[in-house]
Amino acid sequence: MNTLDFAPLFRTAIGFDRMARLAETARAAAEGSSYPPYNIEKTGEDSYVLTMAVAGFGPEDIDVVAHENTLTVSGKAPQAQAENGRVLYRGIAGRAFERRFVLADHIVVEGADLQHGLLHVALRREVPEALKPRRIAIQAGAPKVIQNEAQAVQQAA
DSSP states (O other): OOOOOOHHHHOOOOOOOHHHHHHHHHHHHSSSOSOEEEEEESSSSSSSEEEEEETTTTTGGEEEEEEEEEEEEOOOOOOOOOOTTTSSSOOSSOOEEEEEOOOOTEEHHHHHHETTTEEEEEEEHHHHOGOOOOOOOOOOSSSSOOOOOHHHHHHHH
């Protein structure tokens, strides 16, 4: 597989380290394991659900952690039960896993639910009021004179 080296690009750029981390995370995710399988669904204008197939894992075996713009879902292998030689074929995976998902800005995790071997993680985009577009009222009347500081000093002298 061909890998791209972005180092020359970032030698002369300042403040783009987050973009470099995102590119590296995306590359690592593409090369990583496909276990456990998952779906990402858009359930509304600003809501999403991440569904992971985690058969054999209980709520105590799974950790869901949101830190900065990364969601990490990890599972430790469930405790092995005494099998007494009864299992002839093991096709249900029970190994430990860790999946990382890069979250867009302002995505928050609302909660997680485990039902019938499927882990559902609810996500929502919450844009802060300060970043939402706002309408500026236009007033009619006498024009206001806007002066910069240099003009004000010249007129005072």
